Amino acid sequence: MSHAAQFINGQWLEGQGALFSSLDPAKNSVIWQANAADAKQVDLAVNSAREAYYVWADLSFAERLAVVKNFALQLEANKEQLAQTIGLETGKPLWETRTEVAAMIGKVAISEKAYLERTGTVENPMPQGKAFIRHKAHGVVAIFGPYNFPGHLPNGHIIPALLAGNAVVFKPSELTPLVAELTLKLWQQAGLPAGVINLVQGEVETGKALASHRGIDGLFFTGSSRTGHFIHQQFAGQPGKILALEMGGNNPLIVKDVADTKAAVHDIIQSAFISSGQRCTCARKLFLSADQQGDLILAQLIKATQAIKIGHFDDEDQPFMGSMISEAAALSMVAAQQQLVSLGGKILVELKHIAGTGFVTPGIIDCTDVKDFPDDEHFGPLLKVFRFTDFDAAIALGNDTSFGLSAGLLSDNQADYEHFLRRIRAGIVNWNRPITGASSAAPFGGIGASGNHRASAFYAADYCAYPVASVELEQVSLPTSLSPGLVL
Numbered sequence: 001m002s003h004a005a006q007f008i009n010g011q012w013l014e015g016q017g018a019l020f021s022s023l024d025p026a027k028n029s030v031i032w033q034a035n036a037a038d039a040k041q042v043d044l045a046v047n048s049a050r051e052a053y054y055v056w057a058d059l060s061f062a063e064r065l066a067v068v069k070n071f072a073l074q075l076e077a078n079k080e081q082l083a084q085t086i087g088l089e090t091g092k093p094l095w096e097t098r099t100e101v102a103a104m105i106g107k108v109a110i111s112e113k114a115y116l117e118r119t120g121t122v123e124n125p126m127p128q129g130k131a132f133i134r135h136k137a138h139g140v141v142a143i144f145g146p147y148n149f150p151g152h153l154p155n156g157h158i159i160p161a162l163l164a165g166n167a168v169v170f171k172p173s174e175l176t177p178l179v180a181e182l183t184l185k186l187w188q189q190a191g192l193p194a195g196v197i198n199l200v201q202g203e204v205e206t207g208k209a210l211a212s213h214r215g216i217d218g219l220f221f222t223g224s225s226r227t228g229h230f231i232h233q234q235f236a237g238q239p240g241k242i243l244a245l246e247m248g249g250n251n252p253l254i255v256k257d258v259a260d261t262k263a264a265v266h267d268i269i270q271s272a273f274i275s276s277g278q279r280c281t282c283a284r285k286l287f288l289s290a291d292q293q294g295d296l297i298l299a300q301l302i303k304a305t306q307a308i309k310i311g312h313f314d315d316e317d318q319p320f321m322g323s324m325i326s327e328a329a330a331l332s333m334v335a336a337q338q339q340l341v342s343l344g345g346k347i348l349v350e351l352k353h354i355a356g357t358g359f360v361t362p363g364i365i366d367c368t369d370v371k372d373f374p375d376d377e378h379f380g381p382l383l384k385v386f387r388f389t390d391f392d393a394a395i396a397l398g399n400d401t402s403f404g405l406s407a408g409l410l411s412d413n414q415a416d417y418e419h420f421l422r423r424i425r426a427g428i429v430n431w432n433r434p435i436t437g438a439s440s441a442a443p444f445g446g447i448g449a450s451g452n453h454r455a456s457a458f459y460a461a462d463y464c465a466y467p468v469a470s471v472e473l474e475q476v477s478l479p480t481s482l483s484p485g486l487v488l
C-alpha cells in the first residue's frame, strides 16, 4: 500500500524512511500507508525550497497572490472531498470539517489584508528623497502542523508565509498524512512553481531532521507544548532564525451571576467538548459558584453532557462529537481521569472509552478538593469543575497554570468582566461567549507555555517577513550643511 507520498521540487517521491500508517480512528482500520522521508530527503526538500525561494520572492505580491487565489479556487472546487477526508482521518463530524475547509478558503482573503496592513510598504517623502519601510521574506521556512485541524492550522502558516515570499517545507502530523497529501495536490493544481512548497511526511524522526536542518531560516509550529519546548531548545543559540510556537493551553472558564443558565450550559459545552475536546482553546477548568445557582448550572450541565450525541463523522444524523484522533488518545483520557480520582477528584459524569476505537464519552470531574492539581493539558473531553466562593480566588486558580492561551467569563455583570479582563493571563479572553472558535481576523496566540509571543492568525503576517527600513536618493549629493570639522 506504500506510495509516493513526499512532494519535493514538484515531484511525488517514494519515502526512503520507515513505513508508517494512518488509521480511521473510529474503526482502527488502515486508510493510508507510505514510507517516511529520511534525513536525505528532508535535505533535498530544504535545498529545493532554497532554489525556488529566489524565483518566488522575486515575483510581485500581486503575482504571488494570484497563485494563492488559485489555491482557494481549488479548495472551493474540492471542498466536499477535503471535508470527507478530514472527517475520515480525524473522526471529526462533517459539520465541523466543512467549517474547517471554509476557514481554509477564508484564510486567503484575510491573509492578503493582513499582509497589506501589517507588513506592506510605507513610503514617506523627505527633503531630498524618500524613506521606505518594506518587508522581506525570511527565505526557507519549515512548517509543522497538528492533527486536530490538519487542514486549517498548517494553512494558517502556509498562506501568509507564501504571500510574503517564503518557500516552505511542510511537515504535517503523522496522524493526518492523507489530508496533507490531498492539500498538496491542490497546491500543485494551483500552479505553484516547483519547490516553493515541499511536503515531507513521517513520524518524529522526519520532524527532527527538518527542525534541526541548518538550511532553514525559520520554523512555524503548531502543536503540543512538549514538542514546542523541545524545538525551542533546539533553536537555542540561533537568534538569526525566526521561531513561532503555537502550543497548548489549560484554559479556565468562570461562571458567575448569569440569568440564563441554559445559555451558560450551552457555552460551557461548546467550550469544553467541541471537537471531542481536541482544541487548544477548549475549557479545561470550569469554575462554578458554591451556591444554589452553581448547583443548578452543574445539574443542567450534567444532564446535557449525558445527552451529547456521539457518532461517526459521516452519520446522516450528525453527532456533536466524533471519535478522538486515536485509541491511544482515548486511553490517555481514561488515564487522566483515573489520576484525578486518585488525587481526590469526584466523577460527576464518567468519561468512558469504547474499546477498539477512538470514541470516548464526555466526562466531568469535580476537582475542588484535589491537592497538587497537575498542570497538564488533557487534550480531550474531560472537564474539571472547581466550586468557588470568592471571585478573585477563582481568577487566581484560573491563572495558576504555566499556560495562558484562552479564558472566559460567563456573567451578566460588566464590572466583573472588566475586573476579569484586567487580572486573567491569556491571549484570548472572551465574555459570554464560548472560548473556542477564535476568529482568523484577530491575533491568535497565548503566553507562558502556550507560545513564544508570536501570535498567529491575523498576526501571522508579522512572523512571515522582516522589516527593511531604507532612505533613498536618486543621486549621490552633498548635504546642505557639512558636519563640524569636515572640509571637502
Ligand SMILES: NC(=O)C1=CN([C@@H]2O[C@H](COP(=O)(O)OP(=O)(O)OC[C@H]3O[C@@H](n4cnc5c(N)ncnc54)[C@H](O)[C@@H]3O)[C@@H](O)[C@H]2O)C=CC1
Binding pocket: 144, 145, 146, 147, 148, 149, 153, 171, 172, 173, 174, 202, 203, 204, 207, 208, 211, 222, 223, 224, 225, 226, 227, 228, 230, 231, 246, 247, 248, 249, 279, 280, 281, 377, 379, 405, 445, 450
Ligand atoms: N496554540 C495553537 O494554535 C494550537 C495548539 N495545538 C496544540 O497541539 C497539540 C495537539 O497536536 P499534536 O499533533 O499532538 O502535536 P505534536 O506536538 O505531537 O505534533 C506537532 C508536530 O510536531 C511534530 N513533532 C513531534 N515531535 C517532534 C520533534 N521532537 N521534533 C520535531 N517535530 C516533532 C509532529 O510530527 C507534528 O508534525 C495540543 O497540545 C494542542 O493544544 C493545537 C491546535 C492549535
Ligand SMILES: O=C(O)CCC(=O)N[C@@H](CCC(=O)O)C(=O)O
Binding pocket: 148, 149, 153, 156, 278, 279, 280, 281, 282, 435, 436, 437, 438, 439, 440, 441, 444, 456, 457, 458
Ligand atoms: O488560526 C486562525 O485562523 C484562528 C484560530 C482558530 O481557528 N482557532 C480555533 C482552533 C484552534 C484550536 O483550538 O485547535 C479555535 O479557537 O477553536
